Amino acid sequence: MAGQLRAEDLRTPVYLVDEAALIRNLEILHGVEQRTGCHILLAQKAFSMFRVYPLVAKYLSGATASGLYEARLAHEEMGGENHVFCPAYTDEEMAELCEICDHISFNSLRQLEHHRPVWEAAGVSVGLRVNPEHSTQEGHAIYDPCAPGSRLGILRSALGDTLPAGVEGLHFHTLCEQDSAPLVETFQAFEEKFGQFLPGLKWLNLGGGHHITREGYDIAALEKLILYIRNKYHLEVYLEPGEAIALNAGTLITTVMDVVDNTLPILILDASAACHMPDVLEMPYRPPLFGAGMPGEKAVTCRLGARTCLAGDVIGDYSFDRMPKIGDRLVFGDMAIYSMVKNNTFNGMPLPDIALQHPDGSCEIVRRFGYEDFKGRLS
Numbered sequence: 001m002a003g004q005l006r007a008e009d010l011r012t013p014v015y016l017v018d019e020a021a022l023i024r025n026l027e028i029l030h031g032v033e034q035r036t037g038c039h040i041l042l043a044q045k046a047f048s049m050f051r052v053y054p055l056v057a058k059y060l061s062g063a064t065a066s067g068l069y070e071a072r073l074a075h076e077e078m079g080g081e082n083h084v085f086c087p088a089y090t091d092e093e094m095a096e097l098c099e100i101c102d103h104i105s106f107n108s109l110r111q112l113e114h115h116r117p118v119w120e121a122a123g124v125s126v127g128l129r130v131n132p133e134h135s136t137q138e139g140h141a142i143y144d145p146c147a148p149g150s151r152l153g154i155l156r157s158a159l160g161d162t163l164p165a166g167v168e169g170l171h172f173h174t175l176c177e178q179d180s181a182p183l184v185e186t187f188q189a190f191e192e193k194f195g196q197f198l199p200g201l202k203w204l205n206l207g208g209g210h211h212i213t214r215e216g217y218d219i220a221a222l223e224k225l226i227l228y229i230r231n232k233y234h235l236e237v238y239l240e241p242g243e244a245i246a247l248n249a250g251t252l253i254t255t256v257m258d259v260v261d262n263t264l265p266i267l268i269l270d271a272s273a274a275c276h277m278p279d280v281l282e283m284p285y286r287p288p289l290f291g292a293g294m295p296g297e298k299a300v301t302c303r304l305g306a307r308t309c310l311a312g313d314v315i316g317d318y319s320f321d322r323m324p325k326i327g328d329r330l331v332f333g334d335m336a337i338y339s340m341v342k343n344n345t346f347n348g349m350p351l352p353d354i355a356l357q358h359p360d361g362s363c364e365i366v367r368r369f370g371y372e373d374f375k376g377r378l379s
Contacts, residue, residue, distance in 0.1 A: 046242025098122035127169030134189035173207025250336025272306035
């Protein structure tokens with residue numbers, strides 16, 4: 001119960017979300033909404049901790065989904081505006097989405113027309129996701145929707161001189177953990193290719209990947225762009241950040257279970273890269289670890305690995321002021337995003353608990369997982 005536990009009392013592994021940090025991020029985003037009149041939506045693909053959806057709803061306009069289940073979650077737990085984009089929808093999904101969503105974006109003209117009878121009858125606002133064919137990504141093509149051969153977004157060459165009847169908005173999503181300068185650059189490319197369609201539309205969705213709450217982000221440039229679009233084209237402007245909502249607002253606390261030696265000390269943790277922070281291997285990236293440094297920076301360098309059978313289930317090499325001992329706790333930073341939404345039970349690994357730390361420092365266990373959660377996903 002809230003008020004009874006502190007962070008040090010929680011069992012590990014555990015995702016611990018910092019409510020105060022979450023509020024700080026939400027206040028920044030709400031300020032952008034207030035000053036520009038834009039609509040900011042939580043991209044649930046990054047952060048779907050619905051225990052805090054009522055809090056998010058106090059600051060943001062709503063949520064966006066990547067499919068039916070996320071759309072249902074936002075509809076049930078948050079309220080507000082509910083948007084969805086998916087590269088393809090089944091007939092059954094479309095019927096339900098039209099009942100719970102305000103905006104539906106399509107990835108192809110074929111999908112738009114296939115589902116036309118349903119969305120026209122429902123009166124939902126529909127749009128097209130387009131591909132500006134302007135990449136600003138470096139080093140991780142897996143997250144680049146504008147990479148050559150991308151399946152995401154309609155090319156300008158696929159559209160004629162007018163948009164299909166009933167289309168009320170356009171949507172592009174090209175960024176990943178970026179500042180406002182790449183967005184401005186991308187919008188210029190978008191405007192050159194698709195600008196002729198903007199007069200007469202109702203909305204433009206600038207997608208996600210905006211690191212608005214990161215220290216040093218140029219908010220003024222973002223707001224200047226939003227106001228330019230609203231004033232020139234008289235459109236409602238939407239942004240769908242995911243990471244920005246919970247950036248630096250969560251940790252993954254883990255315990256050292258054993259130490260083995262092979263060239264260097266290897267710490268066996270009760271947390272796993274493959275199971276609990278898969279982006280570490282997928283992007284890949286090196287998660288921040290409080291109190292640790294780069295290899296060789298501090299007195300002792302260790303490799304951090306998991307207790308799965310996957311030989312490559314390694315989080316990375318870190319250095320410490322002293323040799324960590326069995327039973328020590330290690331705390332990884334920025335673990336609220338793309339963690340809970342992507343974890344898995346490979347090898348039968350237990351899922352970390354989910355906890356919420358309130359502004360007074362007290363902690364609430366939101367969810368505790370067990371064997372039935374593992375078994376329930378299997379047949």
